[in-house]
Amino acid sequence: MTGTGTGAAFRVGLIGYGLAGSVFHAPLIAATPGLALDTVVTRDPGRRERALAEHPGVRPATTPEELFARADGLDLVVIASPNKTHVPLAAAALDAGLAVVVDKPLAATAAEARSLGALAERRGLLLSVFQNRRWDNDFLTLARVIADGELGDVQRFESRFERWRPQPKGGWRESGDPEEIGGLLYDLGSHVVDQALTLFGPAVRVYAEADTRRPGAETDDDTFIALTHANGVRSHLHLSATAAQLGPRFRVLGSSAGFVKYGLDPQEAALRAGERPSADSAGWGVECESARGRIGAGESTLTGGGRPVETVPGDYPAYYAAIVRALREGTPPPVTAEEAADALEVLEAARRSADSGVVVSL
Numbered sequence: 001m002t003g004t005g006t007g008a009a010f011r012v013g014l015i016g017y018g019l020a021g022s023v024f025h026a027p028l029i030a031a032t033p034g035l036a037l038d039t040v041v042t043r044d045p046g047r048r049e050r051a052l053a054e055h056p057g058v059r060p061a062t063t064p065e066e067l068f069a070r071a072d073g074l075d076l077v078v079i080a081s082p083n084k085t086h087v088p089l090a091a092a093a094l095d096a097g098l099a100v101v102v103d104k105p106l107a108a109t110a111a112e113a114r115s116l117g118a119l120a121e122r123r124g125l126l127l128s129v130f131q132n133r134r135w136d137n138d139f140l141t142l143a144r145v146i147a148d149g150e151l152g153d154v155q156r157f158e159s160r161f162e163r164w165r166p167q168p169k170g171g172w173r174e175s176g177d178p179e180e181i182g183g184l185l186y187d188l189g190s191h192v193v194d195q196a197l198t199l200f201g202p203a204v205r206v207y208a209e210a211d212t213r214r215p216g217a218e219t220d221d222d223t224f225i226a227l228t229h230a231n232g233v234r235s236h237l238h239l240s241a242t243a244a245q246l247g248p249r250f251r252v253l254g255s256s257a258g259f260v261k262y263g264l265d266p267q268e269a270a271l272r273a274g275e276r277p278s279a280d281s282a283g284w285g286v287e288c289e290s291a292r293g294r295i296g297a298g299e300s301t302l303t304g305g306g307r308p309v310e311t312v313p314g315d316y317p318a319y320y321a322a323i324v325r326a327l328r329e330g331t332p333p334p335v336t337a338e339e340a341a342d343a344l345e346v347l348e349a350a351r352r353s354a355d356s357g358v359v360v361s362l
Contacts, residue, residue, distance in 0.1 A: 151254025
């Protein structure tokens with residue numbers, strides 16, 4: 001690798017400059033000490049111009065093959081292209097001797113994810129999955145509240161990722177073609193399942209309902225997943241593009257108290273608006289006091305019940321900082337292929353459950 005010296009930055013090739021590449025990965029890579037965005041791959045001329053304007057000095061490429069031809073001058077490849085390309089591109093990058101970050105979902109199946117993990121291990125290369133929602137402010141706050149014992153024993157975890165989009169937007173994310181790996185189950189489900197497994201460990205039973213509600217929609221746009229974890233916690237995960245009234249992002253019930261948090265982490269909106277994290281941006285990921293979650297028992301947060309909990313600032317930059325440490329020091333990657341495979345196992349079981357109407361045991 002060219003960036004293994006303590007003072008040299010790891011040179012990054014980014015495949016894809018749509019939403020994931022331009023809004024999430026490129027800005028975070030550019031803001032991370034120890035990483036240098038070197039090459040951006042996109043076939044779209046408009047996106048190429050945008051990449052050059054937003055990141056002066058990057059080298060454009062039209063195809064992944066052009067990037068792999070430059071493998072000797074790169075250290076890391078970030079794959080932010082459509083879901084169906086994740087497995088073949090990750091395998092090609094590993095075969096080219098490059099460390100790899102893949103946007104979620106890593107693959108369509110747990111078996112594919114584990115096969116990629118095995119390939120990375122054989123090649124002695126890093127393979128990680130961009131599960132940025134582990135660094136959302138609400139998730140970091142909830143993890144702290146649980147670790148501090150403020151809820152007692154957690155019994156039920158309710159997580160909602162809901163939107164009001166009554167008209168389908170189209171594109172591969174909403175395609176009914178199974179090869180596209182579209183729909184809410186694999187899109188938002190990749191986030192909420194990963195969060196549930198990170199907090200409460202492996203699931204042993206899965207039940208799901210997946211509906212296609214909107215006229216003209218081709219794939220699931222209103223989905224529910226129920227998990228029973230090995231430790232007895234039950235997770236109820238709601239995903240919707242048809243929610244005319246948005247519920248709380250988290251509602252967590254424990255033996256001593258409950259925690260309720262509304263609203264989304266502000267980092268995505270900030271990135272979409274062109275804001276960028278930096279070493280001196282003390283306000284990055286910070287939300288207003290009125291958006292704080294509340295802890296209480298026997299009362300409703302909607303009527304002022306409970307006490308407000310200071311929100312831990314969101315920290316998407318922490319993901320790529322951990323990638324730098326993993327490349328430089330050999331520490332474990334922030335999200336492993338095996339963790340991604342565990343989540344995909346749940347998503348596959350959820351699909352089977354939704355199709356059959358039965359609970360699936362893992």
